[in-house]
Amino acid sequence: MILTIPEISILSALLLCLLIQLYYVLFVHLKLARVRVEEIPEIAKSPLSVIICARNEIANLEKYLPSILNQNYPDFDVVVVNDRSWDGTEEFLEQLEKQYDRLKVVKILDNDKFIAGKKFAVTMGIKAAKHDWLVFTDADCIPESDNWLMDMQQPADENVEIVLGFSPYLKKRSLLNALIRFETFFTAVNYLSFALKGMPYMGVGRNMAYKKSLFFKNKGFAAHMHIPSGDDDLFVNAHANKYNTEIRINKESHVWSEPNSNWAGYLRQKKRHFGAGKFYKAKHKFILSLQIIAQFLFYAVFAGCMFFSNETLYIATGILGFSILIRSLIYPKLLNRLNYRDLRWWFPILDILLFFFLTLNGLLSMFGKKKVNWK
Template structure:
């Protein structure tokens, strides 16, 4: 059990996946394509985020060209001023506005729709205002994946180095499930704050027609509804990663609550949750069984079996830690080796806590009134 049970976890499956990914990526022609991008950013009360993150987009080393479309609503801060000041420096920055009269539909989804319709390019990158590219090669790396065989491209992102380490671990952990599904037959959800898709695909699916009333979930709904058999790619190489601003505890919790509500409306959600719950079950049952055996045989003074149980327990920890650390290093997540086991054990309890919070939350808060 100490050998087999630790193999039932997302880190083990991801190591194999990353090996396959590396081989495919090494074998593929890595010449940058000539695809042009329209980067759509929705912003409301995001003055600080735009001021901090937008300049990194305009620093991109990408000869094929791109445009940035910022869609704003009525803000209480200087969001519009920040955009106007940047427009003086960048001729490829455009802005459009959400009409104040819009009701009964998500303003975020309406903003995305307006941005997509205003876009000149077929390839759209929907990007959150709270994130920025880690390098100036982001668009080059994205372009390699945006080819005739794909209609969706997901991009790995994680919180900045100032963020609570558990938040960073949890974000990586959950993205691994999304990445595996996206590189499999059909993607289930987005990897967070960025997704590239075709404008033609957005129009063909009538945008957010089926879920306009839900406040958030714009990234996940696009991926879940537009994903078809093998039409999705994922960018995980270093040059294409995104850095997400350190969230406050309140904003992090709100994000989790919105996802809790969004996932109720996503296709293939049951199978997605079964995989996570199965991993959690086998991990905990393994630890409980090994600790119970050590306690029992310690009481019985059966030192040989106690030693075997202790050895099995150590093997479990070593296998899980070594494998997880390889994946963590690949993604440069900066998680301490000593934190891996405690953070893994904490995952299911965080889920239960969030579930309880969601159950007592007024569900009308997630629907546009």
């Protein structure tokens, strides 16, 4: 079999993309597949505060807040920041405050002088918290178990200032839901694996924790207050390192969240995330961009091989098959570990759809008006 120079070139490009892809799979993500899942501690070592920000979330607060207030933890308070809600949230929280001594409600009023985003609400919640160790979640979230706080508490090592948890999305019957959950899975595998590798670059505010002292020592969100999103990932990106960050992936400490139910809402959400990502540290932007580009080009170059000889296509198909085989040996275990076991049968299809979607969304995010949204 003799290949032409163009055929050798396109197969070389495909092989290069495969090698980059395998670096992330075998030298980064495999760490998360192999790491031992720690047992939930049986003893609470120190008090903590839970921070929840809400804007017109009465339905979710009624549904999910009691599960947080009734956590199996001896000493904690829950700070709910009611940010200018008009849907009955204020009245509901006033009633609940009478039932739970540990609940504290912070109310933000309308102010014509500035547009208060979620970072302002989070800052007000942190200021009102009684304790140094802060655990964050959202109003539309529910912990997997009553032991969530027991696992997210301050680690024994006082040098640890940040703990990154995982928050899967609830399952619905739709292609959008499958894509959202797979994208969340891939994002979590990335940030949790890189944290294990000693390069933490982001966290998710639906389930994470850090010290109040760390927040104020670094002047809170001052460095990126002008950016609408990033109250979670930009803070972690700026202040996490291999010495002060740990992860928690025990299934009992997962926090489930309500997913977007329409494409428009999901696209807006990803646009916000894309906007925050532009402010990551340079090294983090490089490793994430390389990953996305290599994955996209892998499929694009493979498609290009279809316009060459049968021999070229056979070799390209073999490379594609090898890629799927390697990842199929690792990602199903991770899907099970992160509560997404049902997606393992759809893995190859969702993998292709996701990266084309992320690439398209990245291009779309470069255009259009920039609007400050609360969330």
